[in-house]
Each structure stands twice: as structure tokens, then as C-alpha cells.
Amino acid sequence: MNSEEAYRALEEIVGPDHISRSPLVMDSYTFQFNADNMTGTNWGPFRPWAVILPASTEEVQAIVKACNEYDVPFKAFSTGWAIMAAPSCEGCLQIDLRRMNNVIEINEDNMYAVVEPYVACAVLQAEAMRRGLNCHIHGAGSNASILASATSVCGQGATGVSTSHSNRNLLGVEWVTPAGEVLQLGSAGQNGEWFTGDGPGPSLRGAMRGFLGALGGIGVFTRCAVKLYPWYGPVEPEVEGISPDYYLEELDRFAGFQVALKDWESFADFCYKLGEAEIAFTACRNAPVVTLAAMVDSNEAFYELWQAGVMQEIPYSMTVIIDAGSDREFEYRLRVFHDLVDSCKGVILFASRIKPSYLKYHLRLLNWLRQRLGAVGAARKLARFIPPFSRIIREKGMDHFARTLTSAMIKGHMQSRAIFRFGGSFITSFGALETIDNAIAGAKAGIEVKLPYIEKGYLMEDTGDNAWGTLYEQGALMHLEEVAAYDPSDPVAAKGAAEFMGDTIIASRDRHLGFCFCGFSEVGHGLLSEDTSNYRRWLAEIKRAFDPQDVSDGGYYISEGKREVAAGPFGLTEYEEK
């Protein structure tokens, strides 16, 4: 029950400056991206009852205990991006962990960092690089919390081939359970060291996050350790250019390439070989629409180049960055990389260091275009493409495209541009961590499912292919998620996007494409659980065991208690399986 008494108890924990129930403050938390899919507006379905800003684990624990005592549901977030961070039920206390923003430790010997919730990836990366280390930056971008990605939501990012993914990078964890206990998981619970998430010490990684994470529905994670990886670049890479074209300086022993393959089959072949060779820092698939968006500085420039129709003809492409710790190794890796491109009959579209020998690739590309479009068709499209393309090269330099993409892959700073700039919002689906072939099958299904929604005018006309993803752990896994941009100020488009999402869940189930990462909340579980070992039952058991009073708002995780929660997160209450 929300009461004055409860508010006063919470106020005593953090002080009056760090709790608010002003409607204005509340609404700044109610506004979230993807809320439009649920409500047709920018506002989520529930305004928080209050917002609180704890500064320590002790304060978080006291807050959670007070919530149990006064029966106040709570929802914590770190950097808090997307509707899943907002309350899914009435009368909810929003716990904003912004004041917990410390990098507690960077253990150089054991290559891990211990962080609090509000440490953004960009912050940890900067600190890690100063020590010759690097962290995994998940796909949301380096503005987002590394802890949230590691503990609470799937976290796949561009450098996964060399830095794995957030699910796996999670080591020791400090967890304030929904009942208000503080647990330290993995080695942190055994000897205070954070080097592993499993034994010695209790391992509850499967229970606390599993594949997808509980999206804030199972207590509050106040600290965690994440694995770090070697960084062969400078401790503080110089930034050149001016906004919106910021680049990293040219890094020694780093080389970026955009590689195109002729079809999905040769793309898969290239991915397998690249992974097996263990030479890449990044192996990231950006669809033509995103590649182009990242490289130009306006939607107008994007549209002009897109309309030429050339990029659409070379969709099977990948951004590859090769790095190395020594000149000899770098030389070796580059040689292997070029051999791979040649053996897969690929094309290097552009590179940070262009060689005269690359002319052969351009001739091969022309040949592809001629085969697909005929000589006249290819010439027409190129005639339309080359003038604006050349203008950009003239203004920004030959290496503009390669530098932009390479910097974006390393720093993860341009996600908003590639997605949000088009129309204001996006939605994404599929994305299971799977074999390369199955990930590609997901990408193909994505196109098929998306096209009808494009035809209806709901989603951006991107040819249907906006599958983004990367290799992980030297090619052992891949994920490709189907991204769809739309205009959130158009309620019809927002609703259409939600329906698209429902269709993708069905497609991933029926075509055996692995666990669709938007398959959360009751609607998602309803569509998926029966065919996947009835996992919903297990989630429900976990939730009941850790949250007997049902105070940790689980609407976007699993609804297993007394509260009425939003069925979302994508407004799928009205979704009907076709």
C-alpha cells in the first residue's frame, strides 16, 4: 500500500533531496522509447508513484526492505533506456541508480573490472584502455550501463568476436534480492575476489539472468564484475574531426574493412573461416541501410545515396577490424584476412588503408552488379550513386567511410545515429545466439516477416533487410537481430511495429531459430513457452522463490503475483496469432 508513511520511511533512507513524487519528475521517467508500442504515445502505461536515488548498496537494501514492509512495488534501472526500465504496474517506486556510478576496481592482473550500475560502457572503456584493456560494449551503445547489460538484459555487441557478450562476461555479482537480502555471487561470495561468476562460492547466474535477463524484475544488482580483454591501441586514443564526424586517430596495428560477399552462402562461409582464423577484433554485420546511415551526416544525404540503389545490391557485407599486439602478428593476420576474402570471392568495399591491389575487388564488384542488373541497369545506378558519393569523399577524405565505421565499432558511440535518426524510434527482434547458419536463417525470416509491414507503410522501407549482429567467441556463435525503424509519433506505425514484433516471435518459434530476444513478458512467454520446455514454469518458480511478496515489478519479466501489470512491452495484449 502506497502511503505517506511509506514515503516518509523512504525519505529517511536517502534524505529529502533524493526522493521525489512531483508529477513533472515522474513524467520524465514515464517517457520512454517503445512506450508508443503500448500506449500509442510517448508515455508508458504507468507513471511511477515516486522516484528514489540511492547512493549505496546499504541504501538500496533499506529501500527494498521498506518496499516489502509497506507493500510498494519497485523497479530499478541503471542508465534506464527503453520501456522495460519503467514501471509496469500502478503505484511503483522507480529506483534510479544514477548516484551509484563508480568504477570500483580494475584488476589488471586478472583482467576484470568491478562496477556500479551507472557506469556507462564508454566510461569503463576509457578507464580500461588506460591500462591496456578493453570491455565489451553491447549493441545499445556505450552510453548504456555495462552492469545492466551484464546482469539484466541480453548484451550482444559489435566486438563480440574478440570480447564475447555481456551474458558471458559477467563474473562476480552483488545482488539485493527482492526480499532485501544482499547476496554476493561467484567468487565475490567466497573470498571477496570477483574473478568468476560461478564457484568457488554460490553460482546463481542461471537464476538471476539466464539468457535474457530479468529486465529489472528480480531485485537490484548493485555491483558486478565484468571480464576485460586486451587492448592493443593507445591508452588514450586521440579523437579527430568535428561533430558529427568524430573519428579515432589512425591506430597502429588496427585496420578496418568493409567486406562484401556475393550471397548469404558465401557470407556464411566467410564468417566461419574468419572465426576459425581467430584474427579479428570485430566482425560485425551491418545491413546496407545502417552502414550508409552511419557514414553520412544527415537523412538527406542518406536518402540521396539510398535512392541510387547501389547499396541495396551489396547486402551481404561485414565490417571487420583486424588488430594485433605486434607488427609480425599484424602482418600475419592481415595476410590471413586477405586470403580469406579471396578464398570466399569477396570484395573489400573500403578500408582504412587502401592498396592499389584492391582494384581487383572493385572490378569484381562491377561484375556482380552487371550480372544482377545488366550492364545498362548497373551503369544507371552507378551514375546516380557516384556523384553524391564522390562529393562526400571530396569533403571528408578517402578514408572517411572506413574511419567512421572503425571508430563506431571500437567506441560504440553512434548507435543512436544509425537507428534513431531515421524516424525517431526502432524495434528489434530475433537475435538468438546461434550457429552462423541459423542466425542467417533468422535474418532471412526477418526480411520475409517485415516486408508486409513495410508495404502497409508502418516500418521504414529498408528492403526488409536490417539484420544487425556479430560473431562471438571467434565464430562459435552468431546473432543477427532484425531491426525496424519507424516514426513513434505515428500511433498507427507504432502499433504496426508491435504486431511485427509478435509475428517475429512466432517465426522464431515455428522456424526453430532459437530464443527470440523480444520474447519476454507474459505475451512472449505465452507464445514461446509451450514449445521450449515450458520454461515459463521455471521462471515463475524462480520469481516466487526470490520474491515472495511480489514487490519487484516483474511485468516485463514474468507476472507471477498479485499485481496487475502491463502485458507489453510491445502492446501485444491485442496480438493474435495469425
Next chain:
Amino acid sequence: MDPRHTLEDYTKDLKRCCHCSMCKFIPLIQIKNSRHSQVCPAISQKHFHAFCAGGKMHAALALLEGRIEADQDLLDVVYQCSTCGGCDVSCKHNRDLEPLEALFALRAHLVREGIGPLPEHEPILKSMRNYDNVWQQPRQMKDRWAKGLTVKNLKKESAEVLYFAGCTFSLAPDLMRVPLDTLGILLEAGVDVGILGSEEPCCASPAFTIGDHDFFMEKAAANIRMFNELGIKKVVTSCAGCFGIMSGKYPAVEKMEFEVMHAVSYIEELVREGRIKLTEPVRMKVTYHDPCHLGRQSEPYIPWDGKEEKVLNSVVIHDPPKKYRRGTLGVYEAPRAVLRAIPGLELAEMDRIREYAFCCGSGGGVKTAFPQFALNAARERVSEARETGAEALVTACPWCEANLGEALAEGNGGRMRLLDFIDLVKIATGGGSGE
């Protein structure tokens, strides 16, 4: 921005914010460490999301949609913001939105509705109306700084350049040396320069930032007409506030037949031309604080009168293409070039510089209404400056100098001194000892 724009004109921007929180950080690629990753003085202190640019945009939308009342809570959030524009730079690295313009439009909306500004701001606005300066000083005091100086009065004579001292440099006793020395150096360099003396008007920058856009329009138009009628071709000012408003906002008001330069740029030009010689060594390590109004907010105004359309179902484009002011074309290099040209002087940079410099905390009416907030921001900046090991913190804005000076006076900067850009130029040209 065009001060005629209303809050409703920004509705699409308000709705297209994606809550990414980029506006809280410096551009992500520029982050060098955990200590100096934030760009917004407001969210850095207040923490609730409402205090960042995105949060204020949400508040503006909630207000337009009738979800919230225009009450004291709203005023507290809206005016505890130095309108420094750091958020705007970070947002626009990736997005084509106008967060800072929306914040100014929100203030103007509150003023037009009779809800804003805060009572603490009223004396400033009244002073501008009654005395043509922000300091409630009689108009006659405006030329006190130039007493005894032989210089043309452009109300009576003509000259190539109008030196525009600005209210604060003209009237604050401890800052009067800045216009005096600047003018002295220009005269020494043989520049045909004059002043307007006690008839120098207020630039009306505070009226704009506080949100009284109607008065700003009236005043800016009068100033432009006056300069046009006097045949002035170039205005040079030492005040970042005056420069920023004349460069970034005046062109939206009325046609200007004159060019505006900040003194740092003009002096840099004169140094390059050899008309100012920096010959005397200044053996000192200094760091330079980029004032917001000299840097990101001085970027020239870009008019755009077109329409928005959607292509490819949802991609927003503009016809004609709209150019965005992303803050990177402000005045950053000129002061650094001059400082580097001074023999013996070492320039050490802070982590947050140029378009992503951390604000001193003084602007937007904050110093007047929320002095503690302003001081906290200044402490943060002084601490960052101190970490460079500099012996002096150099800047080129009277508002920054007053606020940073207060933080330094508390001892936060150790032995670090505060200097105006012109202090160093004066020493380097043989005009002072540096003591």
C-alpha cells in the same frame, strides 16, 4: 534559434527524443576517464532525470499535453539549468534534434504565460529596461571604464571597428581592466576603433536566456538598427555573452550590416598579421576554459525556412536540407593559437574542452536565482583545471570569471590564479608584469 519560435514549434523534437541520456555525457568518443565524463551541470548535481535536457524536453511535452501543471516544480527544473548547450552538442553528434532551442522555447513559453521567470530574475529584466544594463547602474556609469582614454566615440565619429565592452566588463570594478587593456592593445596595433561610451546598449542576452523573448526581440532589433545606422562594419567585444548572442541569435531578428567578432579572434588575426607582437616571455603553465557563449553557442545562426517530409515510410528529411548547429564551429582555436604564440607559455588542456567543455555554471540566470548551484559547477570546473597542474586558469568571459573566481577564492584551485585572456596578451606585448 529564431526567437519567434514557440514551444509548439518544437513538438516533433520533443516527441522524437529517445531517452538515450547522451545529453548527460560529453560526446561518448571524447570520454577520457570516469571523473570527467559528464557534460551537464544540472543533472550532475540534481540527478533526477528531469534535470537533463531530455528530461526537460519530456517536461515540455507533458506541459503541452496537459499532463502536468506549470508550477514551482517546473520552474525549479527549468531554471536550474545554465543553458550551456553541452547537452545540445552531445545529442547532435547522433541526432538531428534541437534540445537547446526547445529549452529556450520552454522558458519563453513560461514567460509568455506569465509563469516565468523567477522573482530573482525580475530585477535583471527591469534593469535592462530602465538602465540599459543588467547591473542596475545608471547609464552614465557605462563609460567609466574608459575615463581618461583618448578614443573615438562612434556616436559622433566613424571608425572601422566598434569596440563593444558589454555591461559586465563596463560596470564591474574588478573586471574593468579587461576592456581597458583590450582597447589599449587595439589602439597600439593601429586599429581604427571607437566606442559608444555611455550610450553603449545592453546586448539583451540575459533577456533571451531567461526567456523574455519579446523584450529580447525588441532590444536586439533596436541595437541592430542603431549599428546599421551608424555605419558600423565590425563589432569587436570582449564579452562572450554579447558575442554569442550577436553571432548566434541577432541574425534571426533583423538584417545585420556588420560583422561581429570576439576580441580573442580579432587579436589572433592581428597577431597573424604582425600588428600585435607577442615578444615578452610569460613563463607559466596555463589552462584555458572555453566559455559556452564564445564556444558552442557562438556558432553562427543558420536560417532555415523549409518543410519536413517523410520518405521511405518513416525517414524524416527536410526540404531544403536543414543545417544543424552542432557547436563545433564556435571560437576555440583563436584563443589557443594566441596563447601558444606567447613565448614561454605552456598550454595544458583539461579533459573537457572546446564544444564539450564543462560549463562554469553561471549562465542562464542560474547565478542570480541559484547561486549555490552555480558555485558547485564552478568548483567542479576549477577542480578539473587544477588537475592539469596549471598555475593559471584563463578564460575570456566576464560571467565565467566572476563565477570561477568565487570558486577559486574558496581555495579549491590551490595556488592557481584566474586570468583573462587579455591579461596574458598584455604581458606578452610588454604591457604588464603578470603580478
